[in-house]
Amino acid sequence: MRHDMQSPRRMIESSFMDAGADGSAQVDKELIAALGKIVGDGGLVSRLSELKVYECDGWTIEKSAPDLIVMPRSTEQTSAVLRTLWDRGIAFVPRGAGTGLSGGALPVNAPVMICTSRMNRIIAVDSADRRAVVESGVVNLRVSDAAREHGLFYAPDPSSQQACTIGGNIAENSGGPHTLKYGVTTNHVLGITLVLPDGEIVELGGAAEELCGYDLVGAVVGAEGTVGIVTRAILRLIRTPQAHRTFLVTFEDVESATRAVSAIIASGIVPGAIEMMDQLIVHAVEDAFHVGLPASAGAVLIVELDGLAAALDDQARTIAAIARGAGATEVRLAASDAERGALWKARKRAFGAVGRLAPNYATQDGVVPRTRLPDILRVINEVSGKYQLAIGNVFHAGDGNIHPIILYDERIPEQVRGAIDAGREILAACVAMGGSLTGEHGIGVEKQGEMPLLFSPGDLIAMAELRHVFDPAERSNPNKIIPSAGSCVEVAAPHRQVPI
């Protein structure tokens, strides 16, 4: 299929459905035996029924099970596995926990999946240097758990942090509610052990803060698994703030809530987090978890201040005044750690709660400059009306990172089509407002077709050249991120996801 990078409306079309044929031909008994020797029989999955479990990540529209899954236990095993595949010309797809939302871990022309689940050791927590050295299969939350006794934490906190891995976070450059103040994954990764597609092990960066040569660590973070397998990382840890003040602020409508967001940002106070939920989400969360969210609210904000205990009361007063000035009907301060915990639990499980509202839902991830939040929410509202589909909003408001959740029923073809088109219209509006196609979920296979909205052919060529520095033969996670002739599947259903 010929591909036209200039055409923004091009659908993601794919030939990977017929890749299975040549792919499976490549995985034969000899290969399985060779890999088994490296990782042991317990490190391979080849039974069809078990492979099915890995046929998609959190982007469930397209499914394609790998022919073989390999689970190395170490960098050395990973290297030997990739070398074996390299010698046979076989492509692979890396996978952490499979919580990705853009099809990053979906096998496309990649018969073998490399799972990091058995590389899950925290190697060291160094409180003097404020560093953690971890294997890439370590689950995000475990890093903060291990650092807690030293008064430290790992700042990037995706809502999926109980399941997602550091390797997946590095690949997607993941964020979370608290990245507003502390930065995303790339700001917290100092060193990486990378196994290149030909099996070579390279150490990039280190525990020091200055670079020696090009910033290859920075190039690997956010590369969505297309440059080899990350097996280890040196992470920066942050001092746990002395104190928190967490507010639940209620508004009659989303406009006043977004006004409050802009005003808070403009005030010069940098909160730890500013998260928004609209009426639809508030109801869903309240029905599911009964945390006492105001049923009558048009929108709520969770605003969290952190820092020196001595200063927080002043700041809290300022925030409360700003919120009231923007039209808040109630400003409630979490009275205890338990209350604060409940608020965050509700926020982080909001996606799960939405599952009760409609048979299916599709979550989008877009970004606008913070001042354009009212405009994009208006667009979302219009799009919702145009396609007759309910859309809920729960998102990282302080960063301008929206997550509209489009509800639909996959049994009704017009709704399916409408959900796809609605998502695209919202993304196009984000870009038109000076924003981006994705703030944290990545391009994967989902948004390859939209990349030309944001980047010129020349930009995309430069990016492809960067990828080829690491993976000239495109063996690691082929056909992702950059639209190309090989990455072609008609998107037949919108983006759904499995609540976790």
Added chain:
Amino acid sequence: MTISTEIAHRVESLIGRDRVRAPSGRETRAAQLIAEPETQEEIGEIVRMCEANRSSIVAIGSARTLGAIRRAPADLGISLARMTRVIAYEPADMTVAVQAGITIGELNAVTSPSGQRVALDPLNPGLATIGATIAAHHAGPLRLSEGTARDLLIGIGFVGHDGRAVRGGGRVVKNVAGYDLMKVMGGSFGTLGIITEAVLKLRPVPAVYAIATKECTSASDAFADAAALNDAAPLAHLEVTSPAPSEAIGLAPKFTLLAGISGTATEIEYLRETVAKTLGAACQFHARDSADQLYARLRDLESFEGLVAQVATPPSALAAFLIEGGVEFRAHAGCGVAQLYSRELSPERQLETAKIMRLRARACDGYLRVLRADPEIAGEMDFFDTPSSGALTLMRRMKGAFDPNGIFNPGCFVDGI
């Protein structure tokens, strides 16, 4: 006709006579001829011309960095002195898009009325262009609390090989669309292309700033205090200076700890108490104008005569490195980074000293970059460390991919890239 006059004619024909000139001052060591283009397109044409001619080309801010480390001047210097515009500034978004020739000082003058700043404080922000700060990864005391250009850069535009204009990132604070070209260009010392535009996150200017100083009897005392202080409170910056730099910034010639604190009036009050409690009675506070002036002198600490280098180690290893090193220094204590001043004047001894310090840095998982040495030995000095062989192979491929004709600041980066 010399090579440079021939190039001069060609560049003049591309962008006009009035915008091609001879280098002056520090520029003379960076390039033989200076062009002052006004647009990305003009730079693109110049790059194509240089590629066709195999002429070397370097981007020049104030030429402080390259002027000190280029072995021989490049054929052509691109000064961005005419590309200093603020392209877009929306205070409420706390982001700013600029042309790369603007200096940090100029940019801060634009943003400070809104209570915002670009929180980068390399040596002399009035001279440091945004482009050079990104390309050479320059940073100052504030790196402890605000990070470096690596953390604040959210979008980039550059002219690469074939004169093509490339953009990466965007104008929003959170964005993972596509590969991270900001990281590719950051710290690349102009070896991959000419940075023409940058988009940066801005930070609020703190309401109050103060600085605590403490004279210490030894370097180890100073670092012990610094470590305790860094654990006790979130600081704006944290330095330890050896006697000569202490004196140069107007303090007594002693090992000195300098801790910046910033925030609201209430925060400052709390921080002052904590700092005083941790450092004891010997510490002294400087507020308002005197704090601002001391901070500026600390930030702009001019290099001494002799060899100047920067070391980066894991933070806890820095003290031992410096205590045993026997050279003067300004250390960013919480970050594991320090500038070293060996006032050794003999070129041979400078080479020797650099070699020894580098071995010692490597021994504690650190790196050493030479920032300045006697021009006479520029040809022999290894200004950069050599990365591990695997990483180096990737870097060579990176150079080959982005600069296939080898014209961008050749021979001036790690391992002669």
